Amino acid sequence: MNKKGIIYFLIILFLGFVLIGAWAYKSFYYDEKQSTTQNIDSFLKENNYMQQVEKKETVLDTTTGEYFAKVTFKDEPKNEYEIYQMGSNNFQIIGYKDGEEITNKKEGKYITNY
Numbered sequence: 001m002n003k004k005g006i007i008y009f010l011i012i013l014f015l016g017f018v019l020i021g022a023w024a025y026k027s028f029y030y031d032e033k034q035s036t037t038q039n040i041d042s043f044l045k046e047n048n049y050m051q052q053v054e055k056k057e058t059v060l061d062t063t064t065g066e067y068f069a070k071v072t073f074k075d076e077p078k079n080e081y082e083i084y085q086m087g088s089n090n091f092q093i094i095g096y097k098d099g100e101e102i103t104n105k106k107e108g109k110y111i112t113n114y
Helices: 003-046
Strands: 053-061 066-073 076-085 091-097 100-102
Touching (some): 003 053, 003 066, 003 076
Antiparallel strands (some): 053 066, 066 076, 076 091, 091 100
């Protein structure tokens, strides 16, 4: 093989790696993030929480590889909530105030499982 053939082969090989990497990123991260965001938005709308949302951000939990939403509500601006999708149609909401988990519904009315 001459030098031109080797260069073309390396360029095609490099482009192949780039395309496979872009496909893998889209399939494993981007699509999952979009799906989780849509499901959490639907949950918030169904429970009439959407109009109370002041700030919402979808975040990747690097320890589990799962996405969740960090939400602050207008009527409880000092509390930060994390909304996790547990299965196809179950959601868990964990609240935090000053870095500590809220376990009392009187302090955080949006929490679940307490």
